[in-house]
Amino acid sequence: MYLTNIINLFSQKQIEEGRTPGTVKTYVGVLEKFQAWLTARNIELNHISKNDVQLFMDYLEEQKKGAGTIEKYFAAISVFARFLGKSEIMLNIHRKEKLKESEIPDSLEDKEEKKILSEVELDGNLRNTAIVYTLLYTGIRISELCALDLNDIDLTENKLFVKNENGQIERGIPLSSEVNKHLINYIDSINNPNREALFVSSVNKRLSTRAVQYMLQKYNVNPHKLRHTFCQKLINKGIDIHTVAKLAGHKDINVTKRYASVLEANLEDAINRAFS
CATH class of the missing domain: 1.10.443.10 (Intergrase catalytic core)
Known part of the structure; x- marks a missing residue:
């Protein structure tokens, strides 16, 4: 599977599964940015590991990306990992917690x-x-x-x-x-x-x-x-x-x-x- 067409193959698969064009476009945009980050580290997109995903999430946080944006990236990469048959690499990935300003964490009395x-x-x-x-x-x-x-x-x-x-x-x-x-x-x-x-x-x-x-x-x-x-x-x-x-x-x-x-x-x- 060549690096040049893997995103095209992925997007075609998503269309076949009934994803909306807007969703597929979002996924492709995320993967292209992920691919650019990986390429700078001599890593191929179809060979990603759990550590690669975690480091990318950390990188997004260092770039001051909001929790909602990071969650969008995480969701897109999760779908891609499933496409690769590597869903397990997405387990227990730490990422920025999404805040609700009015939300007070529930704790024990x-x-x-x-x-x-x-x-x-x-x-x-x-x-x-x-x-x-x-x-x-x-x-x-x-x-x-x-x-x-x-x-x-x-x-x-x-x-x-x-x-x-x-x-x-x-x-x-x-x-x-x-x-x-x-x-x-x-x-x-x-x-x-x-x-x-x-x-x-x-x-x-x-x-x-x-x-x-x-x-x-x-x-x-x-x-x-x-x-x-x-x-x-x-x-x-x-x-x-x-x-x-x-x-x-x-x-x-x-x-x-x-x-x-x-x-x-x-x-x-x-x-x-x-x-x-």
Whole structure:
């Protein structure tokens, strides 16, 4: 399949599948820009990898492209990846979060948090307990959790390290005594300490994001809500926004600022109660 005609073949296939001319034109425009970026790096469009897609998403963000524009590029490349028979390369690609100015992230109330932690501990599954505490007390994304290796946890220094696909450390997150305790309990229970992945399934395969989501459904919670709770608790305790952004791995400080709007609402309510 020659590089000069692969986009033409792709666009023809989209027309045959009933895509509108406007949609096909958008896809082609995205792919031509992606192709130009790849060519500068001596990479062929029909040989793209997951890492290429992630680096291109990062490049778009560095170019100050908006979240909506980045999502448009991602959608077009996803369709193209499916055309190549390589849909898997689009899984867990990090990209700029789309903001809704009026949207306040949904987080757990204290009593809800205590209930979930109590239930998961009562079930007695050391792995699941460690997962819930790690998500809630470090704020890492579900994809980052599933990518963790045993050597990403330093129980001596009480730190968890999030790495990129090249194995470089993106950020280190201090571990509280609670999450440290449950990670120790879980790691001590591992029968094969020489394995790479931290969290594995019952068949000893690295745990998938879908499996974690399914497990959390039992406790009526999702990974996003646990991550939001982590950020909200830090903001509520007076931790500055830049520190919270660094711990959460937010590339856009405006994402972090949403959590502060909860405090602003509470302050307004306090004034109204006291002086009305």
